[in-house]
Amino acid sequence: MKLWGGRFTKPTNQLVDEYTASISFDQKLAKYDIQGSLAHVDMLSKCRIISESDAKTIANGLKAVASKIEAGDAVLSEDNEDIHMNVEKLLIDEVGTVGGKLHTGRSRNDQVALDMRLYLREALITISQLLVEVLQALHKQAKANLDTVLPGYTHLQRAQPVLFAHHMIAYVFMFQRDIERLTDSWKRVNKSPLGAGALAGTSFPIDRHYVAEKLHFDGICENSLDAVSDRDFVVEFLSNASLISMHLSRLCEELVQWSSAEFNFIELDDAFSTGSSMMPQKKNPDVAELVRGKTGRVYGHLMGMLTTLKGLPLAYNKDMQEDKEGMFDTVETLKGALALFAPMIETMQVKKEEMYAAVAKDYSNATDLADYLVGKDLPFREAHAVVGQVVLYSIQHNMYLLDLSLEEFQQFSPLIAKDIYDVLAPKAVVNARNVAGGTAKNRVEDQLTAAEGLIKKS
Numbered sequence: 001m002k003l004w005g006g007r008f009t010k011p012t013n014q015l016v017d018e019y020t021a022s023i024s025f026d027q028k029l030a031k032y033d034i035q036g037s038l039a040h041v042d043m044l045s046k047c048r049i050i051s052e053s054d055a056k057t058i059a060n061g062l063k064a065v066a067s068k069i070e071a072g073d074a075v076l077s078e079d080n081e082d083i084h085m086n087v088e089k090l091l092i093d094e095v096g097t098v099g100g101k102l103h104t105g106r107s108r109n110d111q112v113a114l115d116m117r118l119y120l121r122e123a124l125i126t127i128s129q130l131l132v133e134v135l136q137a138l139h140k141q142a143k144a145n146l147d148t149v150l151p152g153y154t155h156l157q158r159a160q161p162v163l164f165a166h167h168m169i170a171y172v173f174m175f176q177r178d179i180e181r182l183t184d185s186w187k188r189v190n191k192s193p194l195g196a197g198a199l200a201g202t203s204f205p206i207d208r209h210y211v212a213e214k215l216h217f218d219g220i221c222e223n224s225l226d227a228v229s230d231r232d233f234v235v236e237f238l239s240n241a242s243l244i245s246m247h248l249s250r251l252c253e254e255l256v257q258w259s260s261a262e263f264n265f266i267e268l269d270d271a272f273s274t275g276s277s278m279m280p281q282k283k284n285p286d287v288a289e290l291v292r293g294k295t296g297r298v299y300g301h302l303m304g305m306l307t308t309l310k311g312l313p314l315a316y317n318k319d320m321q322e323d324k325e326g327m328f329d330t331v332e333t334l335k336g337a338l339a340l341f342a343p344m345i346e347t348m349q350v351k352k353e354e355m356y357a358a359v360a361k362d363y364s365n366a367t368d369l370a371d372y373l374v375g376k377d378l379p380f381r382e383a384h385a386v387v388g389q390v391v392l393y394s395i396q397h398n399m400y401l402l403d404l405s406l407e408e409f410q411q412f413s414p415l416i417a418k419d420i421y422d423v424l425a426p427k428a429v430v431n432a433r434n435v436a437g438g439t440a441k442n443r444v445e446d447q448l449t450a451a452e453g454l455i456k457k458s
């Protein structure tokens with residue numbers, strides 16, 4: 001007999017049971033479901049809705065059910081549809097009919113919204129902590145590479161040299177904003193929906209604030225319809241997760257490129273690389289590729305949730321059961337990626353000489369030649385044209401700018417003097433960008449200090 005079987009004259013079709021059940025995936029919520037029930041039953045007795053002794057029996061029963069589920073000794077069945085009714089059934093098996101008092105003044109609708117919030121709260125903490133570890137790893141690489149120069153790119157064409165530390169800190173700031181977004185979302189997640197009932201509240205004299213406090217919520221959802229109907233906190237999480245995945249994916253793309261023979265800028269540690277079943281020489285950046293690849297499923301879950309919700313009238317609709325798998329998968333996907341990310345970054349070997357060679361054999365100091373001419377009062381547009389000619393000449397003669405003789409330079413502009421060789425040296429080019437946020441070493445050191453402060457705060 002179903003817990004709700006009273007008004008039915010025959011059992012549900014087996015296929016209906018299979019189709020509507022969520023126990024195969026919402027059993028992940030068992031711990032939170034029981035945590036919520038313990039707070040609820042405590043409140044029921046405090047408000048004299050059930051007796052103290054019944055409450056005690058139920059609480060003890062719930063704890064016994066929790067241990068059984070945790071030990072894998074409980075049978076969770078599709079006949080009982082979801083985690084909420086499975087727990088209730090197990091409770092009644094444990095303590096008898098008094099267990100049936102637990103659901104007084106409560107619906108699965110406020111219950112499931114509560115479970116989702118309790119689950120997400122814990123996930124937010126874990127993911128933020130893992131992100132801090134990524135920040136620390138990036139920061140460490142930055143600190144170790146304050147003198148490492150590599151080509152900076154636009155359009156994936158060499159543009160201007162930058163410090164590798166500068167590049168690493170760029171990601172520190174991105175991930176720091178991700179943490180900030182997760183932290184900010186906390187105040188919207190951390191509200192208790194319990195007591196909203198099925199949709200309209202309850203006729204029992206419950207104390208919603210008491211339950212909220214017991215479960216360490218900052219307050220209650222003020223409107224019962226809103227409390228059971230919206231999953232905007234799930235959408236917000238999936239959206240924040242999408243941004244994290246996007247940032248991870250961009251860095252992964254760079255790691256993949258940099259570890260190719262074409263770039264040869266880094267080598268990922270053996271422990272964070274994989275081989276080929278056929279080609280003995282291969283060392284593949286599988287982790288970085290897979291993190292990049294899994295971004296797709298995270299975006300997919302965001303789109304899925306938004307689409308599921310878009311046409312739903314208030315209040316609860318069964319469609320909303322679809323909120324779970326995407327959220328669980330996103331949490332697991334992020335945890336998996338982030339746990340690998342910090343050690344992968346920390347152990348990656350930075351090939352300073354190769355990076356420097358790529359800068360030296362390049363025209364990325366061309367802007368500095370133009371800026372030099374501007375310093376001699378040539379309008380920038382004219383300087384740009386002159387340097388374009390110098391670059392063309394150099395390419396045609398198989399040279400880089402620093403290979404030109406002073407006479408050759410002066411054929412293009414008499415304003416060029418022999419100090420040009422100091423100006424065009426890679427380190428000088430980097431240090432010329434001495435502006436707040438720029439790539440000059442002292443400016444990058446400032447950013448490193450700022451990033452350190454942010455990491456401590458996170």
Ligand code: ARG
Pocket residue numbers: 022026082083084108109112316318320321322
């Ligand atoms: N398993 C359901 C879900 O995840 C729980 C709420 C069911 N409520 C209902 N009235 N059928 O959404």
